[in-house]
Amino acid sequence: MLIVDRVEKSYRKGGFISSERQHVLKGISFECKQGECLGIIGESGSGKSTLGRLILGIEKPNRGTIWFEGKNVTDRRARSGNISAVFQDYTSSINPFYSVEEAIMEPLRLRKISKRDIQNNIDALLDQVGLNPSYRKKYPHDLSGGETQRVCIARAVSTEPKCIVLDEAISSLDGSVQFQVLELLKSLRNMYNMGFIFITHDIQAAAYICDRVMIIRNGQIEEMVKVEQLKDVQSAYAKQLLQMIMT
Numbered sequence: 066m067l068i069v070d071r072v073e074k075s076y077r078k079g080g081f082i083s084s085e086r087q088h089v090l091k092g093i094s095f096e097c098k099q100g101e102c103l104g105i106i107g108e109s110g111s112g113k114s115t116l117g118r119l120i121l122g123i124e125k126p127n128r129g130t131i132w133f134e135g136k137n138v139t140d141r142r143a144r145s146g147n148i149s150a151v152f153q154d155y156t157s158s159i160n161p162f163y164s165v166e167e168a169i170m171e172p173l174r175l176r177k178i179s180k181r182d183i184q185n186n187i188d189a190l191l192d193q194v195g196l197n198p199s200y201r202k203k204y205p206h207d208l209s210g211g212e213t214q215r216v217c218i219a220r221a222v223s224t225e226p227k228c229i230v231l232d233e234a235i236s237s238l239d240g241s242v243q244f245q246v247l248e249l250l251k252s253l254r255n256m257y258n259m260g261f262i263f264i265t266h267d268i269q270a271a272a273y274i275c276d277r278v279m280i281i282r283n284g285q286i287e288e289m290v291k292v293e294q295l296k297d298v299q300s301a302y303a304k305q306l307l308q309m310i311m312t
């Protein structure tokens with residue numbers, strides 16, 4: 066489904082006049098199957114979010130290609146409705162002037178779906194994320210963090226994408242709410258057979274939801290392991306990182 070092929074990304078260091086560049090991703094290649102959940106773990110600044118943005122097609126790689134079902138993700142038609150995202154900062158993910166229903170409707174409006182179907186969809190989506198229809202008319206300031214993130218998730222699944230990039234999507238939530246949202250993601254994944262790219266610092270959350278985990282270091286893949294083998298990682302760096310995250 067998703068093929069990341071020798072992707073490189075660099076940014077200009079120190080403003081527009083500088084010719085020096087910071088190489089953030091240095092030849093990343095991996096594949097992700099339909100319905101698979103791939104965790105991405107790494108130290109702060111290792112390039113996880115940059116990789117997430119490239120998969121979403123928000124930014125372009127300097128070298129290499131990201132293919133989604135045979136099409137380059139930089140082509141909007143390849144990703145439209147097929148790949149969506151949930152970010153850590155749910156407060157800025159939703160327009161504060163949009164009601165819950167308007168926020169969920171946003172991606173659906175771009176598709177040729179009748180108004181009536183959209184309305185019916187909203188109730189079903191709210192139900193799937195554990196919110197009752199009374200939430201339709203609420204605004205972000207009326208919602209708790211967990212409820213807002215549920216709305217973001219409802220919006221992300223509204224087009225029934227094949228893949229969702231979740232970038233630290235549960236990190237800003239309290240412990241018990243984190244678990245509820247993880248459970249929700251797990252059940253939605255089974256319901257829609259969608260794949261997740263799960264970017265996180267939370268090894269326990271990754272172990273709970275992911276099939277495989279990629280450990281990234283300085284813009285390169287250090288190790289890729291099946292979740293059952295997380296405790297048997299090979300490289301000294303991966304061992305140290307996992308130890309550090311767990312304590």
Ligand SMILES: Nc1ncnc2c1ncn2[C@@H]1O[C@H](COP(=O)(O)OP(=O)(O)OP(=O)(O)O)[C@@H](O)[C@H]1O
Pocket residue numbers: 076077089107108109110111112113114115116
């Ligand atoms: N738009 C940008 N312009 C310049 N530098 C950037 C840009 N985006 C990211 N970087 C740099 O790229 C590096 C990797 O950033 P990235 O956000 O991908 O790391 P990360 O692994 O997601 O970190 P964290 O866990 O802290 O979120 C950082 O040094 C960051 O400053």
